[in-house]
Amino acid sequence: MSTGTFPRIVATDLDGTLLSSAGTVTARTRQALQAARAAGAEIVFVTARAPRGVVEIARQAGVTGTAICSNGALVYDVATDEITASSPLAPETARKVIEALTQALPGVGLAVETGRNVLAEAAYTRRVEHDLASYLEVQSVFDGGRPIVKLLALSPAHTADEMYAAVAEAIGDLAEVTYSGVEGLLEISAAGVTKAVTLDRLCAERGVAAGDVVAFGDMPNDLAVLLYAGAGYAMGNAHPRVLSAAGHRTLTNDEDGVAVVLENLLAGR
Structure with a gap:
């Protein structure tokens, strides 16, 4: 400037x-x-x-x-x-990313941000207090075919830095992996997003x-x-x-x- x-x-x-x-x-x-x-x-x-x-x-x-x-x-x-x-993550890509996540981080909890709600599987135990009304409990993040704006991966046993180091290479250029301050939480978007x-x-x-x-x-x-x-x-x-x-x-x-x-x-x- x-x-x-x-x-x-x-x-x-x-x-x-x-x-x-x-x-x-x-x-x-x-x-x-x-x-x-x-x-x-x-x-x-x-x-x-x-x-x-x-x-x-x-x-x-x-x-x-x-x-x-x-x-x-x-x-x-x-x-x-x-x-x-x-710019959502394609379901077929999300499945590949989830496979890499579960291999690298056994027991990882999964959720999906749809843009209007959070679809949370049972192992995804994180809840944001002011946003509780937006959480929907699902058997699978693919239930209902809603857009996968952001895939969320939770592992309370790890720091976000540890999780990133464990999965970044495995996911490679399939998707964008990052984190924003919540310990044990990775945020995954479509490649290039x-x-x-x-x-x-x-x-x-x-x-x-x-x-x-x-x-x-x-x-x-x-x-x-x-x-x-x-x-x-x-x-x-x-x-x-x-x-x-x-x-x-x-x-x-x-x-x-x-x-x-x-x-x-x-x-x-």
Whole structure:
């Protein structure tokens, strides 16, 4: 980004990044986002969350417009509550991925994010308290033929880093494997589907160059976005892989790290 110019897109992760550890948007962060919008920037949430997990955050932040959800598999219009683009994992590919998962991680629990619900097999015991109404218990994640927006793999006996190391080579280029902060949980999308790829498509539609994007994130699923953007900021609380690879660093999410950067950019215009 050129000195004295303000980014055209502010692309930010939510959990561990924009949100405090209490899961809220602070007054300082909301004010910084509103000032960025007034300066001409579009605020784009780029998150592992499904659309239903974005609505309340958008309200707190005073943000409307487009959100990139489910690690890039969905594009969501916040104002109209419409999913405008979807890139699901093909069922036949999902079966191959599951075979690799169960061989590498015996006893792994499986669930599927459909975009509107979570289909959870018995061994998938994780539940997000504010999202309980969206869980459907199924014998198999393939029940009902619903879209596999994101395949979720849970192994409470392992860290996400351990799981990734165990399955990444076996899955190879069948699908995108990543994780976003929940221990023992991998998130798997269709091959070529990442936050960065979907953000690039959105930028192209708007005629925005990557150099005119500032991005924020904290976990491995954010890294491609941070490397794509003209200025990519790792949060002070970020995963070691992100801290070592990102070009810039800010304060932690609980220190309003996103707001601090935006305030400084606004002051330097």
